[in-house]
Amino acid sequence: MSDEKMPKATGPLSISIPEPPGRPGDAPDFSYIEVPKAGEVECPAIDTKPEDMRHLAYSIVRVLSRKGNAVGPWAEFLGDDLNDESLLRGLKDMMKTRIFDARMLTAQRQGKTSFYTQCLGEEAIATGFQRMMRKGDMNFPTYRQQGLLIADGCSMFDMICQIYSNEKDNLDGHQLPCLYSFKDHGFFSISGNLGTQYVQAVGWAMASAISGDDKIASAWIGDGSTAETDFHSGMLFASVYQPPVVLNIVNNQWAISSFNGLAGGRNAPFAARAHGYGFPSLRVDGNDYLAVLAASKWATERARRNLGPTLIEWVTYRVAAHSTSDDPSAYRPKEESDAWPLGDPVERLKLHLIKKGAWSEERHTQAMAEIESEVIAVQKEAEKYGTLNRGKGPDPEKMFEGVYKEMPDHLVRQRLEFEA
Amino acid sequence: MARMTMIEAIRDAMDVKMGMDEDVVVFGEDVGYFGGVFRCTQGLQKKYGKHRCFDAPINESAIVGAGIGMATYGKRPCIEIQFADYVLPAYDQIVSEAARIRHRSNGQFTAPIVIRMPTGGGIFGGQTHSQSPEAIFTHVSGLKTLIPSNPYDAKGMLIAAIEDDDPVIFLEPKRLYNGPFDGHHENAVTSWAKHEKGEVPEGHYTVPIGKAEVVEKGMDVTILAYGTMVYVAQAAAKENNIDAEIIDLRSLLPLDLDTIVNSVKKTGRCVVLHEATLTSGFGAELTSLVQQHCFNHLEAPVLRVAGWDTPYPHAQEWHYFPGPKRVGKALKRVVEAQ
Ligand SMILES: Cc1ncc(C[n+]2csc(CCOP(=O)(O)OP(=O)(O)O)c2C)c(N)n1
Ligand SMILES: [Mg+2]
Numbered sequence: 007m008s009d010e011k012m013p014k015a016t017g018p019l020s021i022s023i024p025e026p027p028g029r030p031g032d033a034p035d036f037s038y039i040e041v042p043k044a045g046e047v048e049c050p051a052i053d054t055k056p057e058d059m060r061h062l063a064y065s066i067v068r069v070l071s072r073k074g075n076a077v078g079p080w081a082e083f084l085g086d087d088l089n090d091e092s093l094l095r096g097l098k099d100m101m102k103t104r105i106f107d108a109r110m111l112t113a114q115r116q117g118k119t120s121f122y123t124q125c126l127g128e129e130a131i132a133t134g135f136q137r138m139m140r141k142g143d144m145n146f147p148t149y150r151q152q153g154l155l156i157a158d159g160c161s162m163f164d165m166i167c168q169i170y171s172n173e174k175d176n177l178d179g180h181q182l183p184c185l186y187s188f189k190d191h192g193f194f195s196i197s198g199n200l201g202t203q204y205v206q207a208v209g210w211a212m213a214s215a216i217s218g219d220d221k222i223a224s225a226w227i228g229d230g231s232t233a234e235t236d237f238h239s240g241m242l243f244a245s246v247y248q249p250p251v252v253l254n255i256v257n258n259q260w261a262i263s264s265f266n267g268l269a270g271g272r273n274a275p276f277a278a279r280a281h282g283y284g285f286p287s288l289r290v291d292g293n294d295y296l297a298v299l300a301a302s303k304w305a306t307e308r309a310r311r312n313l314g315p316t317l318i319e320w321v322t323y324r325v326a327a328h329s330t331s332d333d334p335s336a337y338r339p340k341e342e343s344d345a346w347p348l349g350d351p352v353e354r355l356k357l358h359l360i361k362k363g364a365w366s367e368e369r370h371t372q373a374m375a376e377i378e379s380e381v382i383a384v385q386k387e388a389e390k391y392g393t394l395n396r397g398k399g400p401d402p403e404k405m406f407e408g409v410y411k412e413m414p415d416h417l418v419r420q421r422l423e424f425e426a
Numbered sequence: 427m428a429r430m431t432m433i434e435a436i437r438d439a440m441d442v443k444m445g446m447d448e449d450v451v452v453f454g455e456d457v458g459y460f461g462g463v464f465r466c467t468q469g470l471q472k473k474y475g476k477h478r479c480f481d482a483p484i485n486e487s488a489i490v491g492a493g494i495g496m497a498t499y500g501k502r503p504c505i506e507i508q509f510a511d512y513v514l515p516a517y518d519q520i521v522s523e524a525a526r527i528r529h530r531s532n533g534q535f536t537a538p539i540v541i542r543m544p545t546g547g548g549i550f551g552g553q554t555h556s557q558s559p560e561a562i563f564t565h566v567s568g569l570k571t572l573i574p575s576n577p578y579d580a581k582g583m584l585i586a587a588i589e590d591d592d593p594v595i596f597l598e599p600k601r602l603y604n605g606p607f608d609g610h611h612e613n614a615v616t617s618w619a620k621h622e623k624g625e626v627p628e629g630h631y632t633v634p635i636g637k638a639e640v641v642e643k644g645m646d647v648t649i650l651a652y653g654t655m656v657y658v659a660q661a662a663a664k665e666n667n668i669d670a671e672i673i674d675l676r677s678l679l680p681l682d683l684d685t686i687v688n689s690v691k692k693t694g695r696c697v698v699l700h701e702a703t704l705t706s707g708f709g710a711e712l713t714s715l716v717q718q719h720c721f722n723h724l725e726a727p728v729l730r731v732a733g734w735d736t737p738y739p740h741a742q743e744w745h746y747f748p749g750p751k752r753v754g755k756a757l758k759r760v761v762e763a764q
Contacts, residue, residue, distance in 0.1 A: 023476040029459065120550035120740070171741035179741025182552035198554025199512060200484055233483035235515060261484060263460035268483050337460045394550075394741065402745040409736050416705060420734050424745070 024272065026265035030335060034345035038272060039321070041347050044068040045078020049300070052308050056286040063277035063287045066321055069296035074357035080300040087299060090364040092137070096295050097355050097365070099133040099157040102377050104352065106152070106162060107326075109381050110169055114330045118393035119169045119183045123149045127293070127325030127343065128258055130351035133157040134298030135254070138306040139192060139224065146194045146207035147226045149184045149329075150256065158191045162384045172392035172399060179400035180408065201227060201234030204253070208240045211249035211309075222250040222309040230261020232276060233269040241317075245283035248314035252305040253280075255317065256292065258324035263337035277319035285315050292320030293348040295355040321348065430626040431618050432603045435577035436466045436542070439584035440504055442630050444474050447502060450588060452479040454489055454506030454542075463508055464544060464603060490516035490541060494524050497537040497593075504588050510545040510597060511554045517562070524593040525568030540587045540594045545573070546654050546701050547733075547747060548601035548611065552740035558653070558702035558733070563595045564679045564711065570635060571678045573597040575656045576606070576623030579676055582633030590635060599653035607654055608661035609749035638682035640689065644671035646761050647695040650686060650712050652676065655699040655748070662753035668761055678708055686712070687719045694725040695760045699753060704732035726763035729756045 027035035047067045050059045069081050081088065107124040114122040125132065132153025139145065145154050155165060167174040169183040177187060187195035194210075197203055207225030214221040227237055232255055244251055255276045259266055266272065280287035286308070290301040298320070305316035323346040327334050359365035392398055406413065406421045413421070430438065443450045452467055458481035461468030471479040482489045486507055493503040507513045513520070524537045547556035563571045570592055574580040580598070587594040601607045605617040618624030641656060646668050649659045652675040663670035671689050675681065690696045696716050698709040709730040716728050731748045739746055 021477070023458075023480050025459075025476075175741065180553070180737070180739050182554070182740050185552070198552065199514070230484045233485040233488070235485060235487050262463065263456045264481050264484070268481050270483070331463075400741050402742045405736050405739040405742040405746060406734065417735055420704070424734065 024267035028339040030339060032339050034339045034342040036345060036347050039347060042066055044071040049079035049083045052304060053313055056284055059286055060281055063275050063289050066289050066291050067297050067301055068291040068294050069300060070294045070354050070358055074361040076296050076358060080297060084300050093359055096133060097359060098373060100129040100352050101374060103129045103133060103153045103156045105377050105381050109385055120394055121183050121330055123184050123329045124326035125150045125152060128322045129153050130295040130298045131256060131292045131320045131322060134295050135302045137299060138302040142221045144192050144194055144210055145224045146203040147196055148228060149196055151226055155188060155191055155193055160188055160191045163388050166385055166388035167391060170388060170393040172397055174391040175400055178404040200231040201236035204240035205236050205243060208243045208249060208251050211251035212247050215249050222306060224252045224254060226254045228261060229255060229257040229266040229271055229276060230264055230269050241283050244315035245285055250309035251315045252309055253315055253317045255319045257319050258322045260324045262328045262332060275319060277317060280317035287317035289319045291348055292322035293351040295351055427625050427627055429619055429624050430577045432577045432580050433464060433466050435581040435626050436584055437468060439581040440470060443585055443588045444478060449500060450502045450504060452504050453482045455482055455484055455508045457481060457506050462506060486512055486516040487519055490519040493539045494519060494537045497539040498535045502538055502588055504540040507541060507543040509555050510543040510559050511557045513543055521566050525566050529568060536591060537593050538591045540596050542596045542598060544600035545597040546599045546601055547738055547743060548607060550743055553737040556738040560597060560678055561702060561706060561708045564708055569593055569595055571595045573653045574676060575602060575653055575674050577618055577626050578623045579633050581626050582631050586632040586635050601654050606657045609658040609747060611744055636677045636680035636682055638676055638685040639674045640671060641674045642670060642672040644669040645693060646670055647697060647757060648673060648689040648693045649697050649699060650675060651699040655701060658750055658753055659699055662750040662757055665750060666754045666757055668757050683715060690716055690720040691723045694723050696728045697756050697760050698728060698730045700732050701748060702733055703735045704730060705735050707732050726760045729760050731756045
């Protein structure tokens, strides 16, 4: 092409470097999140065509009103699942998750483990979602979905022993704390490498479908990690093969020091990513336990009815530090979590139950104390078997086990050398 | 001269180069405002602006791929991968693209990119914060692979790497960031403040790529080491009263074969160390070169001490780490062999 035929350049080009609305010292600013009234967003039929529900990616499904009432079509959709008993169970699951986290955080500071990741402020998502999973289904979680285990009744003793890498650690000290593996609880072994398991969940669901089984899979990823190639690979395979999988994105606004605009989350909601792949998505208030139950029910039912994948963006906030190795006061405003517009999941469900007459402040305080003593008792029991670097620990030779099914000669020789 | 940790020295190298050359750009996960999870880029964004030092989405393949694109345009990207364990999603970009673009385009396009990453164990990081992947890079034609062991070298080598016209893998032993570490994890942590290699000149200087350093002169045995293992070698030799010649390779590829061969010809014995797993590790390459070039001088088989061939375990970290005890045993065997 000759230069004369080209349009004239308009000036020097530039790139955009996204910045969060606030850094330390700034006032928190969540004006970028438009929060609709509870009950405002419609609840489409489970077999709705993806192209007929695209607008749901641009709003937020909410059930609990500011006053603590359950309102709107998603509350109706929950039907029988909205009974007091199940909600009280949900409340206690969230409280237990929070208390467990607090105890383990302290344990890390006391040197009983090397590392811990809390899910403070995000408890509703995993605990609520797990209510809609069935025995045999499989979650592919991240390090922030301990709520799946708590809600499934996984033994806290086993969880703590893994965190402590002690002699009862079910992984024999192989893996980092919090990167659990509990197959019996439908909880896949967590990798430390972000995003890798998203596409694996899709493959697992494909296998279930290829085998004519009725099990579904659920993939989990953080907002920051949606940037990884494996996220997009998972979306592609979900689109092409339409397997029974729920694809969760926990959008807690931050990925260590990086705000979610660095994963493209401010140009379009993460939920909208399903549109390009032609499957449905929901964007949901992740701090609203009832909304979590409802959206989880919708997506898991869709998968079970062989209607294919659903993407769910859970809108929430990472109240805690990224991990025990992180200090968020270095990169975000201190008061940001207080300004978070979707509130606290425990407080919101508590208010609702009190409003219904199924709960009270006194009972709440009492339940807190009960759960706390339960966790402390289990923790004490676990500590009998040691903590990191204290006590016997897993047999050192166990590091040679599980590399292969049968130990090849070169490893046998190395183990002998190790023993010598 | 200034006293620096390895982190500060690495930061200073980028600072010096960014100040000298507008084409140097620094990016990676959390490196912009926050300055990186190990703080190696702290302050660079403030000093040079958001277009010279910025955060990247969590996609290592894209970070390296975009870096290659920039390098082929004429920039000098110095990019950070948060942990060496997370470079694997970028492996295709590194191996099939950065390493080969000069050859396949016959020099029309080149990718002078530096890919920095913290490597090695010793921080209870488990299998995804502890690995030493040097051999998967030294195996690739077209890449240079460096691993400094102290602040002085870190700064001089990083400046040389940024100025180099070929892609460079720059491995930073994270256990050395704040002080030399000899493998005795039960002892108090030492800092760079008292170590002579913590003295770092101000401004520009380079430590040439492809040059090893003899860090201890000795007659009994040559120890080939790099990164953290340099200090483990020193401790093991001292504790066993062995007069070892310890060579810090610093540059794995290109390799300073002359220094190695001269030393082994003198001592007649050689022990090779690395933290990475044994099988197909870089030690196999070194051992092979030593036997080829020093065969008639060798008085004992060359021994390797390395990480066991397992994933890096969390709880058994110190059973896994090839510490002074294991190194000492190998040294004695090699020195005592008739
Ligand atoms: C492949 C890979 N790259 C980088 C990391 C380091 N890393 C661990 S967690 C994290 C942030 C993840 O943020 P997000 O996905 O939003 O999840 P959140 O921690 O907020 O739950 C990073 C960069 C990693 N573990 N794996
Ligand atoms: Mg996040």
